[in-house]
Amino acid sequence: MTESASSHVSQGNAGGVSLRRVSKTYGLATVLHLDELTFRDGEVTGLVGENGAGKSTMLGILAGTVTPDPGGEVVINGEPVPPGSPIASQAAGVAMVSQEFPLVGQLSVAENLTLGLRQPGSRGIFINRKAMNAAARAMLGRVGLDVDPRAPVSTLSIPARQLLEVAKALGRGPRLLILDEPTSALGPLEAGLVIRFAREHAAGGGAVIFVGHRLEEVREAADRVVVLRNGALVADMPVAEATDDRLIKEMVGKEHLASVTADHSDADHSDADHGSVARPAPVFTAEELTADGLGPISVSVSEGEVLGVAGLMGAGRSRLLHTVFGAIPFTGGTMTLAGARYAPRNTGDAVAVGVALVPEDRKQQSIMANAPVRWNVTLATLRRLSRSGFLSPKTERARATEFAGRTGARFASIEQPIGSLSGGNQQRVIFGKWFAAEPKLLLLDEPTRGVDVGAKAEIYGLIDEARARGLAVIVASSELDELFRLSDQIVVLRRGRIGRVLTKEQFSKEQVLLTASGVKEGP
Amino acid sequence: MTTSQAGTSHGDRRDAPGPEEPGLVARRSRLRAIVDIPEFGVIAACVLVFVIVTILQPRFADEANLQVIGLDLADYGLLGIGVGIVILTSGIDLSPGAVVALCSMVSAYLNVNYNVPVGICIIVSVAIGVVIGYLHGWFVTRLDVPPFAITLVTLTAAAGGALALTSGQPISGVSFFYQDLALSKVGGIPVPDIIFVAVAVIAWILMERTYIGRQIYAVGGNREAARLAGIPVARRLVLTYVISGACAGLVAILVIGRIGIGDPSVGSGWELDAIAGAVIGGVSLYGGEGRVIGMVFGILLLMLINNALIVLNVSPFFQEVALGLVLGVAIVADRIRARSRGQARPRGLPVFGARGSEARGSGAQGSEARGSSEPAQKPAPPT
Numbered sequence: 001m002t003e004s005a006s007s008h009v010s011q012g013n014a015g016g017v018s019l020r021r022v023s024k025t026y027g028l029a030t031v032l033h034l035d036e037l038t039f040r041d042g043e044v045t046g047l048v049g050e051n052g053a054g055k056s057t058m059l060g061i062l063a064g065t066v067t068p069d070p071g072g073e074v075v076i077n078g079e080p081v082p083p084g085s086p087i088a089s090q091a092a093g094v095a096m097v098s099q100e101f102p103l104v105g106q107l108s109v110a111e112n113l114t115l116g117l118r119q120p121g122s123r124g125i126f127i128n129r130k131a132m133n134a135a136a137r138a139m140l141g142r143v144g145l146d147v148d149p150r151a152p153v154s155t156l157s158i159p160a161r162q163l164l165e166v167a168k169a170l171g172r173g174p175r176l177l178i179l180d181e182p183t184s185a186l187g188p189l190e191a192g193l194v195i196r197f198a199r200e201h202a203a204g205g206g207a208v209i210f211v212g213h214r215l216e217e218v219r220e221a222a223d224r225v226v227v228l229r230n231g232a233l234v235a236d237m238p239v240a241e242a243t244d245d246r247l248i249k250e251m252v253g254k255e256h257l258a259s260v261t262a263d264h265s266d267a268d269h270s271d272a273d274h275g276s277v278a279r280p281a282p283v284f285t286a287e288e289l290t291a292d293g294l295g296p297i298s299v300s301v302s303e304g305e306v307l308g309v310a311g312l313m314g315a316g317r318s319r320l321l322h323t324v325f326g327a328i329p330f331t332g333g334t335m336t337l338a339g340a341r342y343a344p345r346n347t348g349d350a351v352a353v354g355v356a357l358v359p360e361d362r363k364q365q366s367i368m369a370n371a372p373v374r375w376n377v378t379l380a381t382l383r384r385l386s387r388s389g390f391l392s393p394k395t396e397r398a399r400a401t402e403f404a405g406r407t408g409a410r411f412a413s414i415e416q417p418i419g420s421l422s423g424g425n426q427q428r429v430i431f432g433k434w435f436a437a438e439p440k441l442l443l444l445d446e447p448t449r450g451v452d453v454g455a456k457a458e459i460y461g462l463i464d465e466a467r468a469r470g471l472a473v474i475v476a477s478s479e480l481d482e483l484f485r486l487s488d489q490i491v492v493l494r495r496g497r498i499g500r501v502l503t504k505e506q507f508s509k510e511q512v513l514l515t516a517s518g519v520k521e522g523p
Numbered sequence: 524m525t526t527s528q529a530g531t532s533h534g535d536r537r538d539a540p541g542p543e544e545p546g547l548v549a550r551r552s553r554l555r556a557i558v559d560i561p562e563f564g565v566i567a568a569c570v571l572v573f574v575i576v577t578i579l580q581p582r583f584a585d586e587a588n589l590q591v592i593g594l595d596l597a598d599y600g601l602l603g604i605g606v607g608i609v610i611l612t613s614g615i616d617l618s619p620g621a622v623v624a625l626c627s628m629v630s631a632y633l634n635v636n637y638n639v640p641v642g643i644c645i646i647v648s649v650a651i652g653v654v655i656g657y658l659h660g661w662f663v664t665r666l667d668v669p670p671f672a673i674t675l676v677t678l679t680a681a682a683g684g685a686l687a688l689t690s691g692q693p694i695s696g697v698s699f700f701y702q703d704l705a706l707s708k709v710g711g712i713p714v715p716d717i718i719f720v721a722v723a724v725i726a727w728i729l730m731e732r733t734y735i736g737r738q739i740y741a742v743g744g745n746r747e748a749a750r751l752a753g754i755p756v757a758r759r760l761v762l763t764y765v766i767s768g769a770c771a772g773l774v775a776i777l778v779i780g781r782i783g784i785g786d787p788s789v790g791s792g793w794e795l796d797a798i799a800g801a802v803i804g805g806v807s808l809y810g811g812e813g814r815v816i817g818m819v820f821g822i823l824l825l826m827l828i829n830n831a832l833i834v835l836n837v838s839p840f841f842q843e844v845a846l847g848l849v850l851g852v853a854i855v856a857d858r859i860r861a862r863s864r865g866q867a868r869p870r871g872l873p874v875f876g877a878r879g880s881e882a883r884g885s886g887a888q889g890s891e892a893r894g895s896s897e898p899a900q901k902p903a904p905p906t
Contacts, residue, residue, distance in 0.1 A: 327751060351753030359751050366751070368744035370812060379741055380752040382734035389733045433752070 015077065016040040016207050017062065017094070017176045022072030024057050024231075032057045032068075032231040039176060044198050044208040046222030046239070048215065050251050050480075050509075054231035055211055059178055062209075063096045064089030076175060093175030097165045097182050109156070110136035110149035113168050139171040140164075143197060159190045166194060176207045183217055195221040213312050213517050215244055227251055244514070252509040280304075281339070283472035284324075284441045289333035291323040294496045296333060301441070301472040306463070308487030309476035310512050316496040317476035318360055321443045324474070325357040326350040338440055351380055356434035360445040360476075362423065366430050369419030373411055374400040376418045376429055380437045403432040407462055424455020431462050442466055444475040448482060460485060480509050492516050561805050562817040564856060569824045576831040583834045590713055592830045594705075594781060597715035598774050599796050600822045604726050605770030606794065607801035607818035609763045611730075612743040613810025614663065614670035616764065618655065619771040619797055621681035623790030626651050626775030628685040631694040631785025641698040649772035655681070656768025660761030670764075678794070685787040694785035705780025715777045722770070727815040739763060744811030799846070800825045803853035825849070 017039045024032040032054040039045050049055050060066030062074060067084030074081045074089075082088045104112055110129075113136045136149040145163045147156060156164065162182060169177055179198060183191035198208045198221045212218040218225060225242040227235040227250040235250040282300040289297045294316045301307045309317050322328045324335065326344025335342040337353055344350040350357075359365035367376055377400040378385055385396060400414055409428035411421055418426055427447065434442065447463065448456045463486055467473055477483050483490055490502045492515040499515040557563060577584045602619045609616045630648040633639040639647075655677060662668040707714050730736035741749040742759045750756050778789050804821025806813030828849060832842040 325751070346755070347750055348753040348755050357751055364745075365747050368741060368748060368811065371740070371744050375737065375740070378737075379748070379754075382737050382754075386734040389735065390728075391732055391734050391737060393732075 016043075017077075018075040019058070019061070020073050020075060022058075022061060022074065023069045024054075024061065024066065025069055030231055032061070034058070034072075034233055037226065037233055037236075039207045039209055041175075041207050042202055042205050043224060044202045044210055044222045046218040046225040046242070047209055047211045047228070048218060048225060048247055048251060049228035050513075053228040053251070055228055056180075057231075058228070059096065059180055059209070059211070062089065062094055062176065062178060064094070090172070093173075094178065095169035095172045095174035095176070096178040096180060097162075097169045098180045104153065106152055106154060108150050108152055109140070109147055109164060112153050112164065113139050113149075113171055115168075135171075139167045142170055143167040144193060159186050162186055163190060163193070166197060170197065170201065174206065176209070177201050178209045178211075180211045181213060182210075183212065183214065191217060215242075215247055215517055218242075229253060245510075248510050248513050251513070282336075284335070284337050284342075284474075286324065286335045287333055289323065289330055289335060291319065291328050291330045294319045294323055294328075297491075297493075297496075297498055298333075299474075299491060299498075301474055303470045303472060304467045305489075306467055306473040306475060306487050308483035308490035309474060309493060310480065310483055310490050310516060311476075311493030311499075312516050313478070315493040315516065317478075317493055318445050319496070320493065321357060321445050321474065321476055324350075324441075325355055325443055327357070351437060354438065354440035355443065356380070356437055356439035356441070357443040358427075358430055358434065358445060358447055360449060362426055362430065362450060367418050367426055370417050372415045373404055373409075373418050373421070373429055374414045377404050377414075377432050377436060380433050399436065400432075403436040404429055405432075406435060407432040408458060422452070422455070424451035424458065427451055427455070427459060428462070431459070435466070439471060442471050442473045444473065446477055447475060448477075448479075480512055483507075483512075494518060561860075562814065562820055565804050565817060565820045565824055565853070569820055569827060572824065572827045572831060576827070576834065580834050583831060586711065588830065588834065590708070590711075592826050593713045593716045595829070596823055596826045597713065597719040598777060598781075599793065599800060599826060600719045600819060601722055601770045601774045601777075602767075602793055602797035603800040603804075603818050603822040604723060604815060605767035606797045607804070607806045607813065607815070608726065608730070608739065609670070609767050610798070610801055610806050610808060611739060611810060611813055612760055612763050613746075613808070614760065614763065615674065615798070615808075616659065616767045617671065617674040617794050618659070618677035618681060619767060619774075620790040620793035620795075621678045621685070622652055622655055622768060622771035623775045623778060623793060624685035624787055625681040626772045627779045627789060628688050628694065628785045628787050630775060631697045631779055632688055634698050635694050635696050635785075641700040644698075645776050648775045649769055652768035652770070652772025652775070653765050654768070655771075656765035657761060659768070660757075660764040663764070664757035664760050682791065689785075689787065691787055693787065695783075697779055697783070697785060701776065701780035702783055703780070705777045715781075718773070718777070722773070723815060723819050726766075730815050735759070735762070740811055742810075796825060796846075797822070799850045802857075803850060805857060807857065821853070 019034050019037045021036070022032065022034050023030060047055055047058075057066055061068045061083070064081075064084060064086040068074075072083075074083065076092045076094070079092070081092045104115065107115070110133045114132050133149045140147065140149065143163050143166055145160060145167060147160060147164075153161060153164065163186075166179070166182065177198070179194065182194045186194065195210075195217060198210050202208050202223070208221075210218060210221045212221070219239055219242055222239050222242075224236070224238055225247065226233060226237075227247060229251060235246075237246070280302045282302045283305075285298075285300040287298050289295050289299075297320060299307060309320060311317050319328060323330050324344075326347050326349050329345075330343075337355065340353075342353065342355075344353075344355070347357075363369065368379070374397060378396055381399075382391065385391060385399060397414060404411070404414065407428040409421070409425045409432060411425060411429075418429055421429070442463075444463070448459050451459065460482075463473060463475070473486075475483065475486055477486075484507045487507075488504060490507065490512070492499045492502065492512050494516055499518075500511070502511055560566075573584075582588060602623070606616050606619060626648040629651060630644040633647060634641055634644045659670070659673055659677065662673040663670050705713075705715055709717060730739065738749065738754045739759050739762070741752070741754055742756050746756060749759075775790075779785055782789070800822035801813070801818045802808060802821065803824055804813065804817030804819065806818060806821075825846065828845065829842065832845055837845070
């Protein structure tokens, strides 16, 4: 690292893959800023960090799917790689196994494996099916996956598809193998297998990046662990030093250092104490609630209370809210709303009795982008707005103006398409939609995703207002600061179940992360 | 994603109205209000075609010719409204032409061979359309069959059924009531046009002035958002196919009257004109956008051009080419307008079963969750 600054291509560190002065900004927000980070050949580098720490951005830059800010460079084996080109990255030897499976479901296993490769044994544009299947069989053999190369991918189980992804990546003979949470969909057995492939690939002289939420797995796989926080590299340590406490401290930030040990000591008996505190009668309760991939879960929320839901991606946060809202059928357990039995068969049932859901993905699940603000505000209350089926434009407009105004949403005209508003204003309109429905229980899934900082505070204000009016609120979020700001209590979900319940005094990122990532089993 | 808050810390700034001088606005606003009507283009085109063709060939505006146009307008217009409402949900109905054939054959068959009273034959015709529409809706909502596929099945089967009923022979000797209905005029206006206008008004009220119509728009605009707002998506979808089927059943009656027989080959290809008319009138194949008034004028424009080409003695082969071009212009114009409003079309191929959003999104909703339970839904109590 100390060679002369004038030399452009550094000779001293030719092996491996380096990121130099790489940064990425979106608008005003810098999401990644690295001076120098090298993934060395023959080594598995574990990569950890909270949501939003910049992991995905960094991996995207390596894979060529994200274009970094000008000035930075990705150097593979001493050669700079053209930025922002997936083809160039692939040609330079980067292969990535991602959390989602970009496989073509209708094509066969063999076709997926050889997709984008030069077709084995092909003549001209014609596919040599025999050679292709043979090549595929060899690739499958490497990962010990016993499936028919001719079977369509859509018939494979999720773990098998994940392993197929690994086979596909390994089949390219990559120099740098990126495994982005490769084990999140796998059982312990397959997870162990993937970790072995990572080790073998490194032993064969390749470089590996292993991203994981489960810290134990990261430790098992990696030689060295790097930690990102707020887009910066904050720690780089050999695996021997990477204890849970150390990693979580680095992920969360040093200022929380003191609370780690403190919370550990009193965590175990505090839950019982708080259970006995008298609370007002609950607005909503769920007993042993189950749904596909969820539960059994028991929770209750009272008037004016906010229950936070934390957990890793795939832990069942959204699933819980959607089940309560009737958007996913519940398969067992009982729920009550305002003292009465509540068993929604669909979303209409939920809305009718006073349950509202602000879903996570505004564009896909909330708004009709091309329709006016007015339509979006009245969407959930059309029926009660109309008299014997007829909708009076005057009444509707008055109603829409009233409730959009109540949330402080700003727009030029109520007839303006909602898609032309900023994210924050769109979200306010969506809140207006549900306030108009006068719910008793308000379910919020990532309520501030995709809104800027100022709007965020205003949305918190709306949530505070809702609770002040006596609504019960359940809010799921991947941002822990947000949950701490809003919640009276937090349940931490892990694999569809409640790992732990935290009361206000127990709120700390360490506690949540320890439970969510499975290091610590809850009561 | 292209508008990533460049240069402003307040994303909200973008919502403020642009700077405009008040005086100018007042003078222009009237004209702008008219031009800004999405259907302005198609209405203007109707006027333009009418005027130009009349100048070229005054016979075009004769009362007799206008009545011919009127009869065509009634047939295709009824189909166009039905199909147009289906398209608003980002669905499609390819069956109307074939359903017209089947319904008219069954209606005529019952009337002639079993002496069933004509009133009942008319009801049966519409009822067959309703049942077929209901089945379409059932398959689309319960079995997730793409609308394109299931209505293609009906297109083939219903056309075949119409032929099979009499081994391809037309049925003559139908009640004169059919002809009285289809060919009489009130104050010079053909009765089918009065029926058409009545249906158009009802459709307009349904779509613009009832909550059901708005919910249909919502289902087409963003199916998942509609579902998560408590709207019974499946029931609304079924309703649109029922409307389309009923319209086809109604057209079948008018067709018997117009040609005086039950003809098994009638209606072939009509669905394409109906779809084209709706699209020309501004109905987006992606769903959620378009209005009844546009459907009406879209079909009218098609009928005017169709007739003009005959009156102007254009070769029938070129007539088809011309109609294709009109459709092309309409679609391109729609895309340009949408683009100038800065809208992207995020979804996949329309028509081939654009299925809203269950493939995207959080993964919180399983495919088993959607649609399956809606038909059993209890209505919300009005507050």
